[in-house]
Amino acid sequence: MRLLVIEDEAPMRTALVETLKAEGYRVLAAEDGISGLELACTEPFDLALLDVMMPGLDGFALCRELRKRGKTMPVLMLTAKGQVDDRVEGLDSGADDYLVKPFSLRELLARVRALLRRKEREHALGNELSIGDAVIDFGRNMLHRNHKDQPISSKEAGMLRLLASHPGETVSREKFLDVVWGYNAYPSTRTVDNFIAALRTKLEKDPSKPVHLITVRGVGYRLEP
Structure with missing residues (x-):
């Protein structure tokens, strides 16, 4: 499975990439929304993890643009913003799930597995x-x-x-x-x-x-x- 991590904070990006690779996933990473969008549109991915608060192109706008361009891979949004309105905006922009920082890596991996299982079920249908x-x-x-x-x-x-x-x-x-x-x-x-x-x-x-x-x-x- 190929995963894409788009996160502007270097320590968080490194932790996410290392954790996901340790689980056997193939992972590529981008440090901002613009480079992340370019990467997502040039290579196939099974799932994307997007940080919301990024300079230039934030996670909400990035997710909307991905859906606009026909990218259907599941999207898991990662953010420090936990208000209901923020969660609703993330889901309405096309995200499939939403994880509020700080979160445990066990929960992150569980959400990733659940989204990938859901994708496989949909493909089978x-x-x-x-x-x-x-x-x-x-x-x-x-x-x-x-x-x-x-x-x-x-x-x-x-x-x-x-x-x-x-x-x-x-x-x-x-x-x-x-x-x-x-x-x-x-x-x-x-x-x-x-x-x-x-x-x-x-x-x-x-x-x-x-x-x-x-x-x-x-x-x-x-x-x-």
């Missing part, structure tokens, strides 16, 4: 998923139904991928927040319910009587393709 009379194209984040294309957000796509990777199983609201949002950035699991409601309007013939996105009371949701 392929780029298309059929649910009833709808076809979801994950490559374009598009849902095709009734001879029409409807865009779906990256969060909606992530929720459908998660449900599809657990066929016949109930996925808890907390699991959605942990895997799709990467970090519980919102104060209430009601966020998940709102996204499910939006997906039902796109997937179900009668959203008030869903047959595909099934509610499991008190727990979460189950997919019936």
Whole structure:
């Protein structure tokens, strides 16, 4: 697995690179957002770790630019800023997870492993998923139904991928927040319910009587393709 570390503080950058290499990863590093962006766009990586507070091009802007250029590798943001608004901005910019400094190296490695496992599961699912009379194209984040294309957000796509990777199983609201949002950035699991409601309007013939996105009371949701 090839990992990219973009961190402007030399001691932290060195510690991250050495720790990840000790775990068997192949690691390249950049000392600022601009050189990190150039490296990310010229070589393939399985995951990127981005510091938020960098001169020139900060982590938020860098992540948005990576997504804009079609780079889909998981992104783990590292920052000393721990407020909810900062976490939300990081996730909304396209990051998959968020780790607040100071953090333990054990937790960092656990987050990296989780993101890489998630990437492997998504790859195994392929780029298309059929649910009833709808076809979801994950490559374009598009849902095709009734001879029409409807865009779906990256969060909606992530929720459908998660449900599809657990066929016949109930996925808890907390699991959605942990895997799709990467970090519980919102104060209430009601966020998940709102996204499910939006997906039902796109997937179900009668959203008030869903047959595909099934509610499991008190727990979460189950997919019936």
